[in-house]
Amino acid sequence: MITPERIMAWAIPGFFVLIGIELLVAKWRKREVYYSNDAINSLGLGTISQVVGVFTKLFAIGIYGWCVTHLARWSLPADSVWVWISGLLLYDLLYYWLHRLGHEVNVLWAAHVVHHQSESYNLTTALRQTGSGFLLGWLFYLPMALLGYPTEVFAVIALIDLLYQFWVHTEVIGRLGWFDRVFCSPSNHRAHHAVNDRYLDRNYGGILIIWDRLFGSFVEENDEDPPIYGTRSPLQSWNPLWAxxxxxxxxxxxxxxxxxxxxxxxxxxxxxxxxxxDVAARFPKADFDITHARYNPSISLALKLYCLAAFGVLLLIGVNFLGVAPKLELVQAAPYAVYLVFSLWTIGLLMEGRGIGLWLELLRNVGTAAGVGLTGRWFGDVQLDPRMVIAVVALFAVSAVAVLGVAGYQRHHGSTARAAWGRSG
The missing domain is CATH 1.10.287 (Helix Hairpins)
Structure with a gap:
């Protein structure tokens, strides 16, 4: 039986292979598609979304399953090809309306905005997902439950629809002819992410773009007006919690x-x-300037390399969390989740050049090394092999030394770097 967990196990390695290919193609074409801080922020937000999903998945799926059991007039067979095909088409239509209203209703935009905050457009942007979409998003898919689509069919179809949208978040694939007229494609979705007047709030389709053509929300990408990405209220932060x-x-x-x-x-x-x-008069906000500079705080090369390395370790820890969390009790999974989110928040502070970030990162490394060294355990009360204990302690001890080295570099190389170490706000 195909399960969402098995599909994700296959998909995650593929994501990073494709990101690597996109990066190489962009370099070959001499195009600046990736910024390390933006990519880290997008991948970190995707990680937080997955962490939240561990605790909230039963919320949406549970409601859907209850409705199928108690409210559906029919019980559709899960082994029928037409159930899967019609279910995918219906899901994509319902997704269109969730997505469209996510741009037209403020409380829904509050969740969806996370996906649009990046001022870059690449495959890491696809993984930039919200942590609060579970609150209201489930409402839009209740028609499928009332029609009797089995819960397992719904869960897999939802993941297929989401995974399809990964590849369209790229600038290295151009127009695709007839494909652009029927399906959501890189060209169509680039227009969706743009803040230019021409493109604003268009092209909501997940797999099919024909919904936009039917409901009057389609716009074609125009080479004379290249898409500019982000939101009309720029985030101006690498803090994933604030995002x-x-x-x-x-x-x-x-x-x-x-x-x-x-x-x-x-x-x-x-x-x-x-x-x-009355609120706008008393608390005015500046008008949106589409020519505003990209948010890209200057940090030292040493700090940038540290952030990349530390984030790489956090990705591996995140994969471990997603693998073990479903088997853990809440009292075991919750501290692990808090540790991950705290770590990603700290990396965000580092990329903003905030001195408090260096202090918190030092505390995180020392605390992790001490905790594992003294107890011989990892989160979830996992007893580690002695050699693994040594490896984990050594890794975080070296990381702590690296933080101190970066701090020393910050103090002795230029006024900007010194300010970054001393700044605590």
Whole structure:
């Protein structure tokens, strides 16, 4: 039986192979497609999304399964080819409306915005996913449950639809002729991610672009108006926690400050960017400037190399978490998840050049080495082989020394670097 877990086990290595190929092709064509800080931030947000998914998967799937069991008028066979084909088409149509309303309703945009924050467009952008989509997204797929599509069919179809969209997040594949007219393609999806007036809030299709043609939301990529990526309220941060809450926080503030009770509600259901007139007057925001500079804080080469290495280790730890977490009790999985999220937050602070990030990273490395060395265990109460204990302690001890080395470099090489070490905000 094909399961979502098995599909993901096959897909994850493929993601990184394709990212490597895209990077090589871009280099060969002398195109600057990747920025290390942006790629780390996108992959880190994808990791956090997967971590959250471990704890919330039963929420959406559980509701769907309950509806299939208690509310469906029919019970469709899971071994029928037409059930799978019709289910995929129906899911893609429902996804279109979830995606479209995710751009037209502020509270839904608050979750979806994470995917659009990157000012780059590459395959790591595809993995940049929200940690809060589970809150409301399940509502859009209830028609499938009411029609009797089995839970296992729904779960696999949902993953297939999501995985298809990975490859369209690239600039190294151009127009594809007839394919662009029927399917979501790199060209069509580049337009979707653009903030240019021409492209804004268009091309919502997941697998098929014909939904956009049917419902009037299609736009073709125009070579004379190249897509510019990001959002019209730029994130300006590598903090993955802030990336997930920035729009929720903005809505809360506007709702709190609004004098009208009706406006307090409208903040959540109006389109993104809408603000009560009295709030906009008292707390004005600068107009969007499409020519604004890319967010790219300057950090030393030593710190950049450390961030890349540390993030590489965190990816391996994240893969381990995703493998073992479903077998763990909540009291075991939760601390592991907190450790991962804290680590990714710290890397974000480092990439912003914040001194507090170096101190927290030093604390993380020393704490990990000490914890494993003293207990001989890893998260989930896993008893490690003595040789593994030595390896883990050595890795994090070396990392701690590297942080101290970076700190020394920051103090002695230029005013910008010194400021980065001393700055704690």
């Amino acid at each position: 997930n809450v920035e729009v929720y926080w903005a809505m809360l503030k506007d709702s709190w400050h609004a004098r009208s009770w009706l406006d307090k509600l409208r903040v959540w259901i109006k389109p993104p960017g809408w603000r009560p007139a």
